[in-house]
Amino acid sequence: MPSEQKLGSAIVDTVFANMVSSQNESSLLSSEGDSQRTQYPYVTGTSVIGIKYKDGILMAADMGGSYGSTIRYKSVERLKQVGKHSLIGASGEISDFQEILRYLDELILHDSMWDDGNSLGPKEVHNYLTRVLYNRRNKFDPLWNSLVLGGVKNGQKYLGSVSMIGVHFEDDHVATGFGNHLARPILREEWREDLTFEEGVKLLEKCMRNLLYRDRSAVNKLQIAKITEEGLTISQPYSLKTFWNFAAFKNPTVGAEGSW
């Protein structure tokens, strides 16, 4: 009887000790330490900008894939078609973008197998992406992307964006990454409902030039994509002209030789 009691209490003691020790280890931020999955991006794309214009959607993204502070890849296509009516642009981890393209491929395939004459429009694709990204984030295993989704279906233009934590909204002009700080002010000032194609491209180029000057991970090789009721075209890669001939750049120490 005494020995049994001692054994019983020993078990209780060890169980109690385990509970106490695990409580000591846990902290408010313990969940990140537990996970073995991706917690930070490796190869990333920088901003994507999208605007609605008279006939549809225009989107622009450069072709750079940065590996930390190196610009490792210079021909990454970050604008892709999705089904008949939509166009997706991605910033963030490139491998996660490629995974998302596989999910979308499967989605579109299953939709066309129904063979019912209907096809998924941009609103539906946007909603699907939102659900995917939000649920991954809830499992502490996010797809590290900010996506821009645009398209035209039955004459209705649609432009939306989703972030890696599942924040989604629909707007007349969207930007991801650095574009939020550098392109959004310009778009808010100069976007109009009835932009023509040429005006839209000029506006996008203005924003992309800004990003080229002030975002360190931008490269001077970009693509512009246009989607209308008729269909989708993604332009060939091209470069923007830049201006460096300010007097203060050429001669910064005028009047004060030797200073810097």
Place this chain on the structure above:
Amino acid sequence: MLIEARDVPNLGFNFDLYSRNDMLTKKGLKPPGYLKTGTTIVGLIYKEGVILGADTRATAGPIVADKNCEKIHYMAPNIYCCGAGTAADTEAVTDNISSQLKLHRYHTGRESRVVTALTLLKSHLFRYQGHVSAALVLGGVDLTGPHLHTIYPHGSTDTLPFATMGSGSLAAMAIFESEYREGLTRDEGVNLVTKAICSGIFNDLGSGSNVDICVIEKGKKEYLRNHLTPNPRTYISSKGYAFSKKTEVLLTKITPLKELVDVVQVGGDGMEE
């Protein structure tokens, strides 16, 4: 002796949450820090001189502490300096160097040069290794021409044709990068600076209220305080805030206090014990 809860007076500091905060800090929760004053400050060089611009919002964390503060500081009759960062630091450092410049003017008998102000400011800030949190846009016109510089809290400087600093600097820089050209006229310059500050005011949460401008040319300067006020109070009661008539006086009765005790001074100074 036990003090019951209701006996403790309801004045002064309340330390009830101390142990809970301490426990949270030990578990890794960082208490909210005080941000520096959000700001948009800009400067550009135009045909005849320099134009500086600033917003007028001073913040203390998430609260707007001053809706209409002055961020363009006087350095010399021909030199002005916009300041972003900790307000006390920008104020103190510009005042200090302004005094030094005045003494230097007395000593040399000449107009101050922008590079002098630049060197004094950058040496001061470098000596304090970034702890003086002042990010400045310095502009002025002296005998060698118009100059515009940015000065960072650690003491590095740049010479630029157009410059922006503060939390709203990216929004303002977006406007400058797309629309700045050399050889702008005065009105074009003022409009561009106003547009850039408005971009900061409306797109950055740390900047707001009004636009201040300072135009400096050879021999003269114009300080346009509240050049633009794009954020007026929209709804003001037309009746005003006069309260209805005060309490009526029904009766006045004065009762003089009666002396109960006679105070007698017993020799010596009244102050002695």
